[in-house]
Amino acid sequence: GESVGLHLPTLSVQEGDNSIINCAYSNSASDYFIWYKQESGKGPQFIIDIRSNMDKRQGQRVTVLLNKTVKHLSLQIAATQPGDSAVYFCAETHSGGGADGLTFGKGTHLIIQP
Amino acid sequence: SQTIHQWPATLVQPVGSPLSLECTVEGTSNPNLYWYRQAAGRGLQLLFYSVGIGQISSEVPQNLSASRPQDRQFILSSKKLLLSDSGFYLCAWSVFPGNYGYTFGSGTRLTVV
Numbered sequence: 001g002e003s004v005g006l007h008l009p010t011l012s013v014q015e016g017d018n019s020i021i022n023c024a025y026s027n028s029a030s031d032y033f034i035w036y037k038q039e040s041g042k043g044p045q046f047i048i049d050i051r052s053n054m055d056k057r058q059g060q061r062v063t064v065l066l067n068k069t070v071k072h073l074s075l076q077i078a079a080t081q082p083g084d085s086a087v088y089f090c091a092e093t094h095s096g097g098g099a100d101g102l103t104f105g106k107g108t109h110l111i112i113q114p
Numbered sequence: 115s116q117t118i119h120q121w122p123a124t125l126v127q128p129v130g131s132p133l134s135l136e137c138t139v140e141g142t143s144n145p146n147l148y149w150y151r152q153a154a155g156r157g158l159q160l161l162f163y164s165v166g167i168g169q170i171s172s173e174v175p176q177n178l179s180a181s182r183p184q185d186r187q188f189i190l191s192s193k194k195l196l197l198s199d200s201g202f203y204l205c206a207w208s209v210f211p212g213n214y215g216y217t218f219g220s221g222t223r224l225t226v227v
Contacts, residue, residue, distance in 0.1 A: 042220060045218075093216075101150075101163050107156075
């Protein structure tokens with residue numbers, strides 16, 4: 001899987017603006033997707049998930065969009081706050097494919113400018 | 115509710131010394147358990163996963179081994195650490211079957227000197 005990536009891309013947004021983080025996946029059999037937030041020195045924190053029978057799912061200030069046609073996943077964060085600064089990872093798995101773990105995207109470093 | 119505990123949080127070990135990292139899960143039965151490693155500024159690499167007691171699958175050849183002596187306990191070990199074993203080690207669990215709800219522990223920062 002794509003678990004060991006290159007240097008992380010960075011997205012810089014102004015505090016209060018909306019941010020969109022994108023992710024492409026390659027496995028057509030993947031049917032479950034998760035977005036994680038990882039702060040420095042901590043483990044990844046579950047943000048929101050979506051199953052392949054949905055196109056959109058909303059949480060508190062976050063929305064995940066899934067486009068299975070082009071194998072694209074996005075995370076929208078509304079009204080970003082300084083606490084949103086972190087690295088964000090998308091992850092995919094096939095729920096019926098056994099317990100062989102998630103495949104992670106490379107991650108995006110989100111920086112919130114004051 | 116389910117919780118996952120991982121310790122120690124940080125560890126500095128000399129080259130050639132043994133390693134034992136422990137992970138326990140509470141509030142669930144028969145979880146899938148995983149060990150990941152993360153190099154600085156990079157993504158997560160799956161090292162081992164387990165679907166039950168004594169059942170371990172290895173994803174990459176390496177200097178490490180894993181064991182699952184109890185349903186909710188997962189241990190990462192090495193007999194002799196190498197410099198290249200340094201990294202951030204993360205334990206995780208998911209619901210079995212279905213592989214949903216992946217949750218990570220807080221991680222162990224291992225530095226081999």
